[in-house]
Amino acid sequence: MTKRITITKPDDWHLHLRDGDMLKAVAGYTAAYFSRAIIMPNLVPPVVTGEDANAYRQRIMAALPSETGFQPQMTLYLTEDSEPQAVAQAYRDGIVKAVKLYPAGATTNSHNGVRDILQVMPVLEAMAEVGMPLCVHGEVTDADVDIFDREKVFIDKVLDPLRAELPELKIVMEHVTTSDGIDYVKSSKQNLAATLTVHHLIINRNAILVGGIKPHYYCLPVAKRESHRLALRAAAVSGDERFFLGTDSAPHTDANKEMACGCAGCFTALNAMPCLAHVFEEEDRLEALEGFTSQFGADWYKLPRNDDKITLVRHEQPVDYPSSVMTGEGPVTVFDPMFDIYWEVEAQ
Numbered sequence: 001m002t003k004r005i006t007i008t009k010p011d012d013w014h015l016h017l018r019d020g021d022m023l024k025a026v027a028g029y030t031a032a033y034f035s036r037a038i039i040m041p042n043l044v045p046p047v048v049t050g051e052d053a054n055a056y057r058q059r060i061m062a063a064l065p066s067e068t069g070f071q072p073q074m075t076l077y078l079t080e081d082s083e084p085q086a087v088a089q090a091y092r093d094g095i096v097k098a099v100k101l102y103p104a105g106a107t108t109n110s111h112n113g114v115r116d117i118l119q120v121m122p123v124l125e126a127m128a129e130v131g132m133p134l135c136v137h138g139e140v141t142d143a144d145v146d147i148f149d150r151e152k153v154f155i156d157k158v159l160d161p162l163r164a165e166l167p168e169l170k171i172v173m174e175h176v177t178t179s180d181g182i183d184y185v186k187s188s189k190q191n192l193a194a195t196l197t198v199h200h201l202i203i204n205r206n207a208i209l210v211g212g213i214k215p216h217y218y219c220l221p222v223a224k225r226e227s228h229r230l231a232l233r234a235a236a237v238s239g240d241e242r243f244f245l246g247t248d249s250a251p252h253t254d255a256n257k258e259m260a261c262g263c264a265g266c267f268t269a270l271n272a273m274p275c276l277a278h279v280f281e282e283e284d285r286l287e288a289l290e291g292f293t294s295q296f297g298a299d300w301y302k303l304p305r306n307d308d309k310i311t312l313v314r315h316e317q318p319v320d321y322p323s324s325v326m327t328g329e330g331p332v333t334v335f336d337p338m339f340d341i342y343w344e345v346e347a348q
């Protein structure tokens, strides 16, 4: 039987749109299904100032049809040279919504990130004063910490001390991948939320490593063991408003993924909502989808919920989604959830 659900149009609270030809090729997928997205600033060079963010916002809008209703929510890339007052001012002026903290070396284009959190305390204090959120890539980069433990160690060594020092700072732990992250967010009383990606709700580390190495499932933080995936799913469908969608859709060309030192990232913008409908249906929690994709994030960022709606339809037969999209830089593989997708967002 055909099923349909109509929900408030979703927002994506963590997205990589890139620049140039890649931006032109991928922006439309997000704009088709999402009203707003928090745009990651890890370009080369990074988006560091309000002027950078304004210019990047204009390039995003130029990549979309003029009648688009899509509203990019810009962020600044935190460096050890970021100016506290300039950062706070860009927020007050409404140019940016948040700052992104990348520990230096943690992921794609993070080498300008933060080596020592103490160096950026004045910026974080200025942000706390104006209520500006900090989005955190929560992994340590110490060579002696196992990559599967880096999220937990970050919580213990960096995040928890930071929150004790500056409890007024609003923090989003981006793309949480462990039960430790989920438990930590749940244990907090205030000013902490987390985004969850589509792919981390679907794959565990076997997807990357069993039966040959599968670079298109490699992302950062890397997918963990099954017990962690189950904890993420439970949090996503729980209705707890501290957990909301941030796809971390991160397109890289196949040439850059399928190489000896391949890039991290899964491109999910095209099928994120159908995959999520599948997950929430599997968990018998379709009624919790709207909160996760369309309400809790807006509330957390103190933005109005969207007026527009989308309808998801469950077909009798699997929907044929493209396995890859062409960009001016080369083909980009679309995230393959390894199950048939019956859900589709109805054309508006």
Ligand code: DOR
Pocket (backbone or CB within 6 Å): 016, 042, 107, 108, 137, 218, 219, 220, 221, 248, 250, 251, 263, 264, 265, 266
């Ligand atoms: O998998 C990822 N890709 N994780 C990140 O943190 C960055 C992103 C990217 O920019 O490619």
Ligand code: ZN
Pocket (backbone or CB within 6 Å): 014, 015, 016, 040, 248, 250
């Ligand atoms: Zn990201």
